[in-house]
Amino acid sequence: MDINNYIFDKALKAKEASRKLAYLSAEEKNKALISMSEALINNETFILEQNEKDLKEGKSNGMTEALLDRLALNHKRIEDMALGLKNVASMGDPVGQVLKMWRRPNDLQIGQMRVPLGVIGIIYEARPNVTVDAAALCIKSGNAVILRGGKEAINSNKAIADTIIKAGELSGLPKGSIQLIEVTDREGVNCMMKLNGYIDVLIPRGGSGLIQNVVKNSTVPVIETGVGNCHVYVDEDADLEMAENIVVNAKTQRPAVCNAMETLLVHKNAAPKFLPKLGETLKALGVEIRGCTETEKYIKDIVSAEEKDWETEYLNLILAVKVVNSMDEAMDHIYKYGTKHSEAIITNNYKNSQRFLNEVDAAAVYVNASTRFTDGSEFGFGAEIGISTQKLHARGPMGLEQLTTTKYIIYGQGQTRK
Amino acid sequence: MDINNYIFDKALKAKEASRKLAYLSAEEKNKALISMSEALINNETFILEQNEKDLKEGKSNGMTEALLDRLALNHKRIEDMALGLKNVASMGDPVGQVLKMWRRPNDLQIGQMRVPLGVIGIIYEARPNVTVDAAALCIKSGNAVILRGGKEAINSNKAIADTIIKAGELSGLPKGSIQLIEVTDREGVNCMMKLNGYIDVLIPRGGSGLIQNVVKNSTVPVIETGVGNCHVYVDEDADLEMAENIVVNAKTQRPAVCNAMETLLVHKNAAPKFLPKLGETLKALGVEIRGCTETEKYIKDIVSAEEKDWETEYLNLILAVKVVNSMDEAMDHIYKYGTKHSEAIITNNYKNSQRFLNEVDAAAVYVNASTRFTDGSEFGFGAEIGISTQKLHARGPMGLEQLTTTKYIIYGQGQTRK
Structure with missing residues (x-):
């Protein structure tokens, strides 16, 4: 034939x-x-x-x-x-x-x-x-x-x-x-x-x-369809309890899917208070953390992140963590490594929320919610044939x-x- | 370099x-x-x-x-x-x-x-x-x-x-x-x-x-963008004066563009009354007619159409003409030879107008108007970067x-x- x-x-x-x-x-x-x-x-x-x-x-x-x-x-x-x-x-x-x-x-x-x-x-x-x-x-x-x-x-x-x-x-x-x-x-x-x-x-x-x-x-x-190297950025003005809930949900609720978070970005002013507690929580949930050198100051006994960690869609209980100096650095990181799938900011700062929504280019951009919502049913479409990561x-x-x-x-x- | x-x-x-x-x-x-x-x-x-x-x-x-x-x-x-x-x-x-x-x-x-x-x-x-x-x-x-x-x-x-x-x-x-x-x-x-x-x-x-x-x-x-093998179908229930105006406009107003008509389809019951007069008008306007054998009965001294005439986007003062037995035959012809750009029916029959609008698959489907309107300015868009002939x-x-x-x-x- x-x-x-x-x-x-x-x-x-x-x-x-x-x-x-x-x-x-x-x-x-x-x-x-x-x-x-x-x-x-x-x-x-x-x-x-x-x-x-x-x-x-x-x-x-x-x-x-x-x-x-x-x-x-x-x-x-x-x-x-x-x-x-x-x-x-x-x-x-x-x-x-x-x-x-x-x-x-x-x-x-x-x-x-x-x-x-x-x-x-x-x-x-x-x-x-x-x-x-x-x-x-x-x-x-x-x-x-x-x-x-x-x-x-x-x-x-x-x-x-x-x-x-x-x-x-x-x-x-x-x-x-x-x-x-x-x-x-x-x-x-x-x-x-x-x-x-x-x-x-x-x-x-x-x-x-x-x-x-x-x-x-x-x-x-x-x-x-499909590939999602998704980020959550925790701003210096974030509600840290909300941030922890969202990070845990986005990473662990179903790690093998494309809208799960793969890299966490944390503002340097939020890091000292946020990261130690989050580290404990994630470790208890079995998440392997791969952090930048700043992150290693706040969470002990973790793997040092390498360049390839910023690029990887783990689809697994692994999280890359990077401390950034500003929201601009966070957005630059997302621009460089993101796959334009789902990106979230956790903040109570009005101006930052607006800038993030306008300037980050992705299929779904969130303020104060988990990236896991990028889904036909969750959006109210009734059914889904896939998640397009292209623009046309x-x-x-x-x-x-x-x-x-x-x-x-x-x-x-x-x-x-x- | x-x-x-x-x-x-x-x-x-x-x-x-x-x-x-x-x-x-x-x-x-x-x-x-x-x-x-x-x-x-x-x-x-x-x-x-x-x-x-x-x-x-x-x-x-x-x-x-x-x-x-x-x-x-x-x-x-x-x-x-x-x-x-x-x-x-x-x-x-x-x-x-x-x-x-x-x-x-x-x-x-x-x-x-x-x-x-x-x-x-x-x-x-x-x-x-x-x-x-x-x-x-x-x-x-x-x-x-x-x-x-x-x-x-x-x-x-x-x-x-x-x-x-x-x-x-x-x-x-x-x-x-x-x-x-x-x-x-x-x-x-x-x-x-x-x-x-x-x-x-x-x-x-x-x-x-x-x-x-x-x-x-x-x-x-x-x-x-661009390629348009566009048809006008003159139904048996057409207003023949309107049909002639539209045919003349669609063929001669600017023949070198993609929304100009290239093939005219005429219902057999309209042909005897419609084609002889139309033939005179088009000839006077310098249009070369390439007709099927039925068409040749109604318009004298024209070129016999060949298979390739149904496929050709002339972009010129040439018109292929075919007499059809039914609207279904017209729609089959459009399905087979059309490029899904602009297609028109001339009719006063409600049911036929609805069927044509629903069943013909093209970027623009017209009832009782010239195909020449497929254009960003004419549609009211202000400016145009081209006319997409694809579906995505x-x-x-x-x-x-x-x-x-x-x-x-x-x-x-x-x-x-x-």
């Missing part, structure tokens, strides 16, 4: 399906999503059998416990996926929303209407629930979707995709709306990245190796709206241009 | 400038734009001298009259560029606009604020006025700009860029905000297309060869707003995530 032909054929079918999907009513889309949800529940035994194959393979290949946990399905996880589909069905349809409409002096009435992007390619790793979540959001927003999961989860993904594709098409989704790439050679991804005109956007989800490969090599437009098209948590584009609709009465 | 180092150095300086530009007040930016405008007027003699060099070179290289006309500057054109700068100064500043702001159940207040993209690269051909127009829009929207014009206009561009850069910096623009690439090797463009992390977006402006080269080879995000980020005419992204600003009172 020629892999390029195989991928092209999938993309062509998705493109054809997307034309009809674009003007399916919300009622029709919701009906399909609910059928898909029910089918997942009904096919649980088969899906778990197939998942077992992947797990066995993973174990024999020495997959880590953490990865095996991401890969594993069980009754609860299948129920969650099914609930997720129903949740997306219950959300409002972004397609057809008119964002604004105005009348020109010549009486042309111009409106800007949300419409689907067309065909969305999702490239992801070993988490089989992405197969369902991504498909649900793409279908609800009127897009066809091409799913390319990792080879570690291929049996699970096939079983899930089979189930939702059949159920969706039986309840009226255009044939080809959901496509799974069953060949997991890297060549397939290379081919997807060049299908301008067939795939409208690629969204890579996973580790930074995967994401950077797609960003660097794709000529199809990409939405970059979508920035920050992406929900259904970010999977659409707009078109101008113009109502005339015979106007011609002078 | 190493061209890669040269381009990288320009991009780095632009990036540094963009950090300060991002939070310059509208007052400061407007002051710079007005100084730039005045400097252009004061430097007219020098700019015209340099332009003369380009024209001489162009003539000796056998440049066509049309290209020489695009390249040529004179008192009026310099005045127009200077006026353009003042016009942009008078427009509202998109930076800092908060599009929406809401309060979450936990009392976090989340706002979505417009901010500049950062560094914008413009790759264009022989029109020196783009140097001024693009710089003005980028600066007003808080972005640094890297200008890479064609080698045919290099002396004119150097003179213009020198003038506005000096004037801008003297009145307080951060050094490096406007950069001209003075080396016009193709290698320079290749280098710009790989500068992810330094250039935030590339906007190619010019012929389809230039645009496709950038789209196909750039890993920096691109906004695709911006679609249709792009003004200042389309040169921005957003960031979320979050006001907390110590919230942590549960």
Whole structure:
């Protein structure tokens, strides 16, 4: 089999399906999503059998416990996926929303209407629930979707995709709306990245190796997600009790995710009072601290931070700490090492809060709150396909709206241009 | 000189400038734009001298009259560029606009604020006025700009860029905000297309060869502009007098631009009454008609259309004409051959107008108006950096707003995530 032909054929079918999907009513889309949800529940035994194959393979290949946990399905996880589909069905349809409409002096009435992007390619790793979540959001927003999961989860993904594709098409989704790439050679991804005109956007989800490969090599437009080297800056005018709560939350509540804090910056005037107590608290929570030489004066027995610590997204219970001479130094540090994901200042100083909000360039900039809130659900979007760290098209948590584009609709009465 | 180092150095300086530009007040930016405008007027003699060099070179290289006309500057054109700068100064500043702001159940207040993209690269051909127009829009929207014009206009561009850069910096623009690439090797463009992390977006402006080269080879995000194979569909329920006016306007008012009509589709029931008279009118206006066999029954002595006529953006007084059996056939034709730029239906049938607006996928979809209105000024945007024909980020005419992204600003009172 020629892999390029195989991928092209999938993309062509998705493109054809997307034309009809674009003007399916919300009622029709919701009906399909609910059928898909029910089918997942009904096919649980088969899906778990197939998942077992992947797990066995993973174990024999020495997959880590953490990865095996991401890969594993069980009754609860299948129920969650099914609930997720129903949740997306219950959300409002972004397609057809008119964002604004105005009348020109010549009486042309111009409106800007949300419409689907067309065909969305999702490239992801070993988490089989992405197969369902991504498909649900793409279908609800009127897009066809091409799913390319990792080879570690291929049996699970096939079983899930089979189930939702059949159920969706039986309840009226255009044939080809959901496509799974069953060949997991890297060549397939290379081919997807060049299908301008067939795939409208690629969204890579996973580790930074995967994401950077797609960003660097794709000529199809990409939405970059995920990498977050996030900072919390504790200003000299901070409420130190609030600062400690936020630092603990941003570092330890779920350290393996992109909106967790990786580096703490502390104003030199706050450091003597703030750092000793914080050090005790963090150590008790099992956090390894890597500090600058100033930090080492206030927290004993820690690792000395090196240049690479400022750059690293640990995704783990490790925290880099630096004492700075001013807010400007903190903002310079963020500018140099940050990934423009989520940045926070803890302060009661009005002027500093305003400067930080205005001058720090990131998807989400916080005053007196934890960076962990950068999330579709926490922002109130209902669901999330990822967190964009790029500037074009979508920035920050992406929900259904970010999977659409707009078109101008113009109502005339015979106007011609002078 | 190493061209890669040269381009990288320009991009780095632009990036540094963009950090300060991002939070310059509208007052400061407007002051710079007005100084730039005045400097252009004061430097007219020098700019015209340099332009003369380009024209001489162009003539000796056998440049066509049309290209020489695009390249040529004179008192009026310099005045127009200077006026353009003042016009942009008078427009509202998109930076800092908060599009929406809401309060979450936990009392976090989340706002979505417009901010500049950062560094914008413009790759264009022989029109020196783009140097001024693009710089003005980028600066007003808080972005640094890297200008890479064609080698045919290099002396004119150097003179213009020198003038506005000096004037801008003297009145307080951060050094490096406007950069001209003075080396016009193709290698320079290749280098710009790989500068992810330094250039935030590339906007190619010019012929389809230039645009496709950038789209196909750039890993920096691109906004695709320009190509328009636009259609007008005359429905069986059309007001035929209105239809003729619109067809004549869309084809002949300015045939060399991307929003001009290239193919006319006519319902078979309208054809017998509509086409004979239209044929006479168009012939009298010097339009060459290339028709399908049905069309040839109604308009005599025309060229027989071939497959390639349906695909061609003539940008000239040539019109392809096809008689269709139904609106569905018209929409299929547009789907197959259109470039998703501007499409129009002429009809008095309510249902058909609604179906056309909903089902045709293009940046601008019209009922009973000329496709020629797809334009930033005509839409009321004040100025235009191009017309996006892609779906991501911006679609249709792009003004200042389309040169921005957003960031979320979050006001907390110590919230942590549960």
